[in-house]
Amino acid sequence: MVTILDVARQVGVSKATVSNVLNSKGRVSEATKKAVFKAIEELDYRPNVLAQSLSKQVSDTIGLLIPSGYHTSRYITRLIDMTQELANKAGKFLMITQVDGNDIELGIQSIRKLIDRRCDGIIYYKSSHIEEIDIQNKLETLIEELPVPLVVLNYNLPNKPDYCVWFDHVAIAQLAVVNLIERGHKKIAYISGQQHMHTSRARLQGYQDAMKKAGLELNSRLIAGGSDSHYQGGYDACKKLIKRELDFSAICCYSDAMAIGALKALKENGISVPEDVSIFGLDNDYVGDFMDPPISSIDVPVDDIISIAGKLLLEHMQNKLPTSKSNSLTGQLVHRKSVKDIID
Amino acid sequence: MVTILDVARQVGVSKATVSNVLNSKGRVSEATKKAVFKAIEELDYRPNVLAQSLSKQVSDTIGLLIPSGYHTSRYITRLIDMTQELANKAGKFLMITQVDGNDIELGIQSIRKLIDRRCDGIIYYKSSHIEEIDIQNKLETLIEELPVPLVVLNYNLPNKPDYCVWFDHVAIAQLAVVNLIERGHKKIAYISGQQHMHTSRARLQGYQDAMKKAGLELNSRLIAGGSDSHYQGGYDACKKLIKRELDFSAICCYSDAMAIGALKALKENGISVPEDVSIFGLDNDYVGDFMDPPISSIDVPVDDIISIAGKLLLEHMQNKLPTSKSNSLTGQLVHRKSVKDIID
DNA sequence: CTGAAAGCGCTTACAG
DNA sequence: CTGAAAGCGCTTACAG
Known part of the structure; x- marks a missing residue:
């Protein structure tokens, strides 16, 4: 590859001068500047950024x-x-x-x-x-x-x-559950993401905190997880909840993706949303708005x-x-x- | 930051020797090797990759x-x-x-x-x-x-x-449309992505090619686009198609995302999928499987x-x-x- | 087995 | 206004 030395030679100046015009440092006559730029153009010279960084001691x-x-x-x-x-x-x-x-x-x-x-x-x-x-x-x-x-x-x-x-994922999940409670829900189930994830644990805790604060029953059988923390996991988890034959009027889900999976499971079991059961997602994924029905969510900034x-x-x-x-x-x-x- | 010279000095050898043990090149006695590694550890020395690349003339x-x-x-x-x-x-x-x-x-x-x-x-x-x-x-x-x-x-x-x-997006769209034709569809609409996209134009052409080859009518009013190439655009485009009051039994969509938008528009207008109208998406997005009904698609490798x-x-x-x-x-x-x- | 020297491609005081 | 020299941190023949 062409180096600064090639440019310098072509113009008949030193490397230092070429470097100076390149970095617009020091005083260089207009004439040599022009000549340098011309040579750079002709040779298609591009500085080696590695060498520059090493020399300058900053890499930007x-x-x-x-x-x-x-x-x-x-x-x-x-x-x-x-x-x-x-x-x-x-x-x-x-x-x-x-x-x-x-x-x-x-x-x-x-x-x-x-x-x-x-x-x-x-x-x-x-x-x-x-x-x-x-x-x-x-x-x-x-x-x-x-x-x-x-x-x-x-x-x-x-x-x-x-x-x-x-x-603050605890607060994010609380927001959803508190809203459900304010709207009259008392039996609220939760579909959880996989517990090896920090986010997942925090959101579950948010659900539990909100229930406790409202003095509502905390039934561990109202909590279910699935094979993953996505569509399929939401679907799995919701089927589990349905099988348990518990009474609940709403489900808060770890994510919109899980809510979408849950929605599918509910429909397959002839359960209408929101007539029979309400659903809440978290994250406000764009696609949630295109579900049938569109899924309420918490937008995360x-x-x-x-x-x-x-x-x-x-x-x-x-x-x-x-x-x-x-x-x-x-x-x-x-x-x-x-x-x-x-x-x- | 600590350099190779610092390590060399600490051990009492030359930079060359340190470099040699680092790159396991040349013969170095076990004793000095040990001493070098010890010094590297103690000083928490890490080679400057910029300098290495410059010197080696390869960066890996x-x-x-x-x-x-x-x-x-x-x-x-x-x-x-x-x-x-x-x-x-x-x-x-x-x-x-x-x-x-x-x-x-x-x-x-x-x-x-x-x-x-x-x-x-x-x-x-x-x-x-x-x-x-x-x-x-x-x-x-x-x-x-x-x-x-x-x-x-x-x-x-x-x-x-x-x-x-x-x-080959032309072939990809053809695959979907040919399948619709084979299954008895003759009046097939198309929801198109925005035409400034290469992919979008190619897929539209695939639709047109398939229709032509099958000797089916190519009505430009059966083609619609939307404000974007995603959910909302699919929704918009489908509403346009419905308004035009044309007769069609199927819609092929530029993407699964547009198909999801289209599905929403159809439902809102009381049109059942697939009873009244069939829908095909492209790309095989994971979410398509969780729609109601799940959306047929072309998986792209x-x-x-x-x-x-x-x-x-x-x-x-x-x-x-x-x-x-x-x-x-x-x-x-x-x-x-x-x-x-x-x-x- | 080890080190002095040159070189990678650039920049930067400094001298002229 | 311009250039020689040293330096950035490393590697690589080469000599000993």
Whole structure:
């Protein structure tokens, strides 16, 4: 490939001069500038970014680490879109890499690899699947030790409040259940995601908290899970609930996807929604609005969490004090036809 | 940060020796090896990959370029998952970056940026949205000029058959329409995606070809599009079709997403599926199976196209002759309840 | 078995 | 206004 030396030779100047015009540094006469640009054009010269970064000791690169296996989540694609845009605006190169979401050690290894390539800052989306001992401590220590800022998405680090943004999934599920209760429901079932997921456990707890606070019966047989945390799992779980022949007027589901599966199971069993049973999803997936009936849900501010993370990272990179205060986000009710009021 | 020199000094050897033990090159006594590893551990030394790449003149890095704005597609997440796995297995670092899918010039710029960082090979997923003059020529020329192999996904480059893999969307749509015809349908409507998309135009053409071949009437009023190529667009388009008060027994849709929107519109108008009208989607999105009724579709071999692309890239990188012959893929019928047979 | 030296492609004071 | 030299952190023949 053509190097800066080739350009310098073609023009008859030194590398330093070529470098200076490239970086508009120092004083260079208009004539040589022109000649240099001409040669660059002719030779189709492009600087080797690796060499530049090594020499300058900055890479102007942001690293983004995403978890694998999120085929169904809009979070990740949105995260990529928004972070790329942020990087473009800040004049940084975005280097995205993916890591198995189930293993925190692999995650830390990947973060280190990003550092080895001299990223100036890193955003790490922590998969809900990870739940190992001491993970909080590991991440907090990592943030201390790393030579560049690391912002963690989707996890609470109490000792590093300026380095994380997360959803309060307990509150998100509560929102749905409280709404059901306010509308007269007392016998509320819950379809749960798989319990190895942090998000899943938090949402289940939100359901339980809301029931307790309202003084309603907490029957573990009103809670069911399925083979996965998606359509099929919702379908499975709902069939279980139906088989148990319990009395319930509403189901809150771990996600819209599970709610869609549940809806199918209910229909197959001749149970009308919302006439016989009301359904609530969580996440406000776009498709929920196109179900029959459309599914009520809690909208989760995905864009907000990402833009806050981006803002935090840039502030740290510029050694500014972070301006963001609330790094814990909840959601917003979205009413659709899958829930009916119960009047005694 | 700690450098190789720090390690060398701590052990009392030269940088060359440290480098040799790190790369297990040359003969180094066990004793110094041990001492070096100990120092590396103690100092938490990690080689600067930028410096390594510059010196070695290889980076062991693969670049993956994805389009933005694919919030709804499972292709992209799958592409990331599979390419990452491929890179891991090949011992390469995967550097993913994203670019506005609408502009081929931006795409080429991003490819160049990847080269500037010395990627040893690049996979470029060409968005269907791009459709500019001369794009085929631009990409073919780029492949010629680039110092490393570039494989293009989702686009046909007739003069570079070993550097591209794509879906034959004409054939994919034909498959659905031919199946409807075989099952007795004659009046078949089509809900189209937005025509600025290459995929969208190809699928529409597949519908038209199939109708023509069967000697069926091609009525342009049986074709409708919507505000987007997704749920809402399908809903809009179907409402248009209904308003036109034409006689049709089936609708083939550009995608499952549009089919889901269409289903909603039909239901709202008291039209039963499949009793009154049959519906066909394309893509075989997972959610289609959870509709009421489940939607027939054409499964598109996403995984295949990606693994072929990966194989091609690695073969080029190793200067092997590509073994893959068929770089054009079609789909497979998936029968569900949204289509009924018509018996005269 | 080990080290001095040159080199990868760039930038950056500094001297002229 | 321009260039020689040193340096970024590593690797790689080569000499000893």
